Amino acid sequence: MSTSAAKELVPLRVTVNGEAHELEVEARLLLVELLREKFELTGTHIGCDTSYCGACTVLLNGAPVKSCTVFAVQAHQSNILTVEGLAKGGELHPIQKAFAACHGLQCGYCTPGLLMASLSLLSKNPRPNDREIRKAISGNTCRCTGYQNIFKSIRMAAESMAQGKS
Amino acid sequence: MNIKQEYTVYTTSFRYLRASSLEQAGSVLAELGEDAKALAGGQSLIPLMKLRLSRPTTLVDLNFISGISGIREQAGRLAIGAMARHADIENSAVASKIPILHDCAAGIADVQVRNRGTIGGSLAEADPTGDWLPVLLTLACEVNCVGPAGKRTIPLPDLVKDAFTTDLRAGELLREVAVKAPPAKSGGAYIAFKRCAPVYASASAAVQLEMSDHDTCKEAHIYLGCVGLTPVRASQAELELNGKKISPKSIEAAAEAAMTAAEPASDMRGSSEYKRVLVRALVKRALEAALRRSRGEHVEVSHEYVGR
Numbered sequence: 001m002s003t004s005a006a007k008e009l010v011p012l013r014v015t016v017n018g019e020a021h022e023l024e025v026e027a028r029l030l031l032v033e034l035l036r037e038k039f040e041l042t043g044t045h046i047g048c049d050t051s052y053c054g055a056c057t058v059l060l061n062g063a064p065v066k067s068c069t070v071f072a073v074q075a076h077q078s079n080i081l082t083v084e085g086l087a088k089g090g091e092l093h094p095i096q097k098a099f100a101a102c103h104g105l106q107c108g109y110c111t112p113g114l115l116m117a118s119l120s121l122l123s124k125n126p127r128p129n130d131r132e133i134r135k136a137i138s139g140n141t142c143r144c145t146g147y148q149n150i151f152k153s154i155r156m157a158a159e160s161m162a163q164g165k166s
Numbered sequence: 167m168n169i170k171q172e173y174t175v176y177t178t179s180f181r182y183l184r185a186s187s188l189e190q191a192g193s194v195l196a197e198l199g200e201d202a203k204a205l206a207g208g209q210s211l212i213p214l215m216k217l218r219l220s221r222p223t224t225l226v227d228l229n230f231i232s233g234i235s236g237i238r239e240q241a242g243r244l245a246i247g248a249m250a251r252h253a254d255i256e257n258s259a260v261a262s263k264i265p266i267l268h269d270c271a272a273g274i275a276d277v278q279v280r281n282r283g284t285i286g287g288s289l290a291e292a293d294p295t296g297d298w299l300p301v302l303l304t305l306a307c308e309v310n311c312v313g314p315a316g317k318r319t320i321p322l323p324d325l326v327k328d329a330f331t332t333d334l335r336a337g338e339l340l341r342e343v344a345v346k347a348p349p350a351k352s353g354g355a356y357i358a359f360k361r362c363a364p365v366y367a368s369a370s371a372a373v374q375l376e377m378s379d380h381d382t383c384k385e386a387h388i389y390l391g392c393v394g395l396t397p398v399r400a401s402q403a404e405l406e407l408n409g410k411k412i413s414p415k416s417i418e419a420a421a422e423a424a425m426t427a428a429e430p431a432s433d434m435r436g437s438s439e440y441k442r443v444l445v446r447a448l449v450k451r452a453l454e455a456a457l458r459r460s461r462g463e464h465v466e467v468s469h470e471y472v473g474r
Contacts, residue, residue, distance in 0.1 A: 007179050027182035027225070051213050052364045054278060063253070063281040069212045070282065073182055074205075074229055117277065134473065138363030139276025 010073045016041070017085030025072050032056045032067035034075075035082055043083035043112045047141070054140035057113035058082050064120045066139070083112035086119070095119055095157040104153030106144030114140045118154050126162050128154070177215035181224040188234065188312050188339050191226045196314045196337025198224050204339060205229070206249060206287030209279045234341060235284075237261050242347050248286025248309075248340040256280060264345065265459055266354035266374060270301040273469030276363040286340040292396070294329045295366040297469075300391035301356050303399070304374035306346035313338030329395040351377040353460030355452040358391065358469045359444055361435070367392050367469065368435040371424070371448035375407070377460045383407045388420070390445055392435070393428035400424040403449065412457055421450040 009024035016039055025034060035041045035058065044067060047055030051069040058067045059081040086093035095118050098104065105111045114137060121128055121136035128136065133154050142150060185191035195202050202224035205211060214220040228234075228249060235249040239260045244267075246255065255261045255271035262268040274280055274297050288298045289309065299322075307322040314337045325332050334340075348354065358370035370391035378384040386407040388400040403423040410416055430441035455465045 008181070010182055026179070028177045028179055030176075049216070051209065051279065054276070054364075057278055060281075064278045065281050066278045069209060069279075071182075071205075071208070071212070073184070074208070074227065076184070076230070120277070136277055138471075138474070139278045 012073055012076050014072075014075050014078055014080060016080045017082060027071065027073055029072045030068055031058070031060075031065075031070040031072045031075055031080075034072035035067060035080070041082050041084050045109055045112055047109065047113075052141065053110070054113040054117065054137075055110050057116045057140065059116055059120060062120070062123075064117050064139075081116070081119075083115055086115060093119070094160045095122070095153075098157035098160065099150075099153040102149050102153040102156055104145065104149045105142075110140060110142045110144075114142065114150060118157060121154070122158055122161055127158055177212070178218060178221045178223075180222055183224065183226045184230050185226050185228055187231055188228070188341055191228055191231070192313050192337040192339050194224070194226055194337075195339070199336060202226060204290075206290070207251065207283035208287075209275070209283040210287070210291055210293065228339070234286075239263075244345045244347065246285055246343040246345070248289075248342060249284050250286075252280035252283050252285065252288075253277070255285060264305070264348065264354070265465075266301055266304065266356045266372065266456075267345070269356040269468050270297050270372075273297075273358060275365075279364065285343055289325065289343065290332060290334060290340055292326050292328075292330050292332050293366075294395055294397075295392045297356070297358060297367070297370065297391065299326060300370060300372040300389035300397040302343065302345065303389045303397055304354060304372045304387040305348065308344050309340050310342040310344060311338050312341050317341075326396050348374060349376055351379075351460055353377070353456040353458065355455035355459065355465070355467050357448045357452045357455070357467050359448060360469055360471045362471050362473070363469075366435065369393055369428070369430065369441045369444040369448060371445060371452045372397075373449065373452045373456045375412070375453070375456045375460050377412075377457075380461060381411045381413075383410060383412050386420070388424060388449065390424060390428050390449075393430040393441055393445060398427055398429065400427040400449070402427060407453075412453075417450055417453045417457075420453060421446045424449040 035044050045055040047053035051066050056067040057064050203222040205225045205227045235247040237246050237258045252271045252274045288296050311318045354374035356372045358367035360367045372389045374387040376385045386404045388403045390398040403420040406420040425442045425446040428445045430438045432438045455467045458465045
């Protein structure tokens with residue numbers, strides 16, 4: 001068993017947006033702080049910091065998780081995808097394009113989390129119905145939009161991803 | 167990397183042990199006593215630690231132990247590894263053969279929490295507002311544990327002693343949840359009501375009906391969640407159904423009896439009067455769904471909340 005005393009640093013190997021990292025962190029460091037403060041990936045937001053709002057949602061080995069409620073050391077040997085990993089070669093991901101086209105955001109604070117939750121939904125279920133969309137984003141709170149344009153964005157993203165065009 | 171001092175929402179410092187087996191985790195936990203805690207999915211523990219309501223000096227991480235998260239069927243039993251995530255159970259074809267398990271797994275919190283939270287963590291925490299306990303208590307269920315004194319099997323009704331209190335001894339950890347497949351002509355359903363997806367339920371009803379024919383109930387099992395320090399068995403409600411024809415009238419009588427059995431506390435999730443009325447409605451709906459399922463109908467129920 002690998003052990004660490006309080007304040008001692010724990011070795012961590014983690015791949016973030018395709019890039020492998022090896023570092024040492026304090027055990028109580030949260031995954032969201034690792035991403036924001038160490039890797040300077042500040043696209044992942046901290047909203048409520050209580051596991052409620054979903055602004056901190058990232059994909060951990062493909063599954064959406066609230067990164068404010070996972071210790072960084074638990075992501076050892078894992079793959080993490082954040083909002084910064086969505087665009088490829090300077091071109092936005094179809095989900096990002098759809099959120100822009102449908103005005104699926106107002107202040108934008110919840111958007112990174114919603115994009116990651118949407119990506120997880122559409123990769124498992126390319127043609128979700130409204131009920132399935134509602135269930136998939138029920139862990140993501142938006143205080144501006146009333147969700148109507150977010151639904152439109154996810155529907156449009158599903159269309160464009162199914163047609164294989166961005 | 168060190169923690170920046172300006173952060174306020176942070177846990178106290180702790181020693182971190184990445185366990186490679188349950189036995190090893192158990193011996194460390196037994197040695198360190200109450201200062202140490204096991205870390206399963208962390209979806210209750212980490213928020214509690216961030217609020218500093220829980221301040222363990224050592225965390226023993228169970229997430230890197232292999233072979234304790236599988237879900238398999240064997241000899242009329244479903245064996246669910248203690249570290250199976252709620253999402254694993256939600257998406258398991260074998261688990262979904264017992265519909266009440268899917269009702270529960272698919273509605274706990276939200277997709278992000280279901281991807282982390284575990285059935286073993288939920289049972290060991292014994293939170294009065296937890297979902298798994300009332301659900302599993304309607305079934306023939308036992309938990310297989312491992313600890314410093316060896317292996318032990320605990321019938322589920324003996325596991326929970328009080329709110330947040332189980333029969334587990336120092337260093338004893340859940341390894342597997344074993345559920346006996348309900349007999350033929352059975353139907354069950356679980357409905358929890360909550361304000362919105364990520365929050366705890368205000369009240370919940372778990373029912374399992376074993377029928378002797380199309381209309382006659384052989385045995386009913388009814389448990390209520392969130393309305394007592396531990397899940398409340400609605401014994402009088404069961405008696406309203408046992409050996410009787412199930413009709414809108416007997417369902418109504420059972421729901422009334424369940425409402426009387428509930429002992430809810432008033433809190434931010436509703437007044438005790440409100441929760442009692444909620445219990446009556448949830449038991450009625452769960453019984454109706456369970457009856458239809460016992461007849462082979464496909465009925466979808468799960469947690470209910472605004473905007474679902």
